[in-house]
Amino acid sequence: MTKRIYLDYAATAPTDPEVLKAMEPYFSERFGNPSSIHAFGQEAKKGMEDARVQLADFLGARPEEIIFTSGGTESNNHAVIGTAYAQKDKGNHIITSRIEHHAVSEPLKFLAKQGFEVTEIAVDKEGLVDPADVKKAITSKTILISIMHANNEIGTIQPVAEIGSIARQKGVYFHTDAVQTVGHIPVNVDELKADMLSLSAHKFYGPKGVGALYIRKGTRVENFLRGGDQEKGRRASTQNTPGIVGLGAAIELCRRKMAEEAAFQSGLRDRLIAGLQAKISDIRLNGHPLKRLPNNVNFSIRYIEGESMLLNLDMLGIAVSTGSACTSTSLEPSHVLLAIGLPHDIAHGSLRFTMGRWTTEDDINAVLEHLPPVVEKLRAMSPLYDKK
Numbered sequence: 001m002t003k004r005i006y007l008d009y010a011a012t013a014p015t016d017p018e019v020l021k022a023m024e025p026y027f028s029e030r031f032g033n034p035s036s037i038h039a040f041g042q043e044a045k046k047g048m049e050d051a052r053v054q055l056a057d058f059l060g061a062r063p064e065e066i067i068f069t070s071g072g073t074e075s076n077n078h079a080v081i082g083t084a085y086a087q088k089d090k091g092n093h094i095i096t097s098r099i100e101h102h103a104v105s106e107p108l109k110f111l112a113k114q115g116f117e118v119t120e121i122a123v124d125k126e127g128l129v130d131p132a133d134v135k136k137a138i139t140s141k142t143i144l145i146s147i148m149h150a151n152n153e154i155g156t157i158q159p160v161a162e163i164g165s166i167a168r169q170k171g172v173y174f175h176t177d178a179v180q181t182v183g184h185i186p187v188n189v190d191e192l193k194a195d196m197l198s199l200s201a202h203k204f205y206g207p208k209g210v211g212a213l214y215i216r217k218g219t220r221v222e223n224f225l226r227g228g229d230q231e232k233g234r235r236a237s238t239q240n241t242p243g244i245v246g247l248g249a250a251i252e253l254c255r256r257k258m259a260e261e262a263a264f265q266s267g268l269r270d271r272l273i274a275g276l277q278a279k280i281s282d283i284r285l286n287g288h289p290l291k292r293l294p295n296n297v298n299f300s301i302r303y304i305e306g307e308s309m310l311l312n313l314d315m316l317g318i319a320v321s322t323g324s325a326c327t328s329t330s331l332e333p334s335h336v337l338l339a340i341g342l343p344h345d346i347a348h349g350s351l352r353f354t355m356g357r358w359t360t361e362d363d364i365n366a367v368l369e370h371l372p373p374v375v376e377k378l379r380a381m382s383p384l385y386d387k388k
């Protein structure tokens with residue numbers, strides 16, 4: 001196979017050529033520091049502020065409610081640690097789910113070592129959080145609820161608006177990690193009732209290393225990086241103007257293309273799901289069948305290892321994932337697959353396919369052609385399959 005096929009868009013996406021074009025002048029003639037008063041500074045600042053308006057429009061937010069960050073991880077750290085510290089006087093209890101990205105669960109572990117109490121809400125076998133469980137977990141000490149919008153491994157979309165309503169009724173801040181949804185499905189901070197929302201440009205065809213945190217006006221959040229007064233003092237350091245302009249251009253492209261892309265990708269998704277189910281025995285679709293990202297397919301294929309399938313597909317020029325890229329170097333099965341109730345051996349045999357702007361029908365056909373013989377070959381060598 002000569003053409004390489006990329007089906008790992010949930011890990012990262014290429015920067016759209018139009019985005020790259022929009023960024024280029026901010027590396028060269030418009031290189032100024034956006035904090036400078038002179039003309040060089042002012043034209044850099046204009047690019048940055050235009051991007052802030054583009055992003056705010058997309059989210060239904062006000063530009064002054066957007067802070068630019070270095071990506072999804074920083075946004076999540078800022079939201080979670082920042083609200084915990086700012087509300088120490090009010091309480092020490094935080095509610096989250098068992099299937100959060102490590103960029104939320106690790107900052108929470110950091111807080112737990114400092115006396116904060118963290119309740120992890122279980123999910124059902126399709127990966128859904130029940131809002132009633134969130135409601136029951138709230139105490140007089142609860143200061144934050146952080147539940148992701150859609151899961152990066154299994155694609156399940158959470159009932160975030162309902163959770164946000166509960167949080168608001170109880171006067172508790174609500175943060176959502178929307179890194180997998182922004183640019184792919186509609187995300188409106190008022191509809192979701194989010195007080196804070198994280199996003200990352202490289203997941204929607206912008207550059208890596210730049211993201212944003214939406215903070216609703218009036219929300220108490222400790223500043224994250226201390227230094228100069230960039231981003232109204234909430235996040236010091238000279239802004240990444242080329243990256244921010246790229247984020248703005250990327251969200252603008254998504255605004256125009258999103259509905260059509262989601263419809264096309266969900267068609268590919270459903271064809272891939274049906275095709276693999278027809279061609280391979282003993283497989284299980286992970287995640288919710290309907291409340292699901294338009295570009296996500298995740299299967300457990302019994303009796304064999306996800307890594308072996310991944311490497312075999314890679315040799316054929318097809319790039320997929322066995323879980324989230326962050327866990328692909330560890331031997332522990334994904335915490336998400338364990339949380340939906342899969343036993344270790346089945347969780348180990350999982351593959352994730354995530355599609356994007358440049359995925360074609362032919363790419364899906366190639367998977368349907370090449371994966372079944374790979375599975376057959378690996379099962380023929382598998383002692384587990386023998387005993388079946």
Ligand SMILES: *Cc1c(COP(=O)(O)O)cnc(C)c1O
Nearest residue numbers: 071072073101103152179180200
């Ligand atoms: C990718 C991802 C992150 C991390 O974003 P970075 O910009 O890579 O730091 C956080 N949460 C989710 C759900 C993600 O998919």
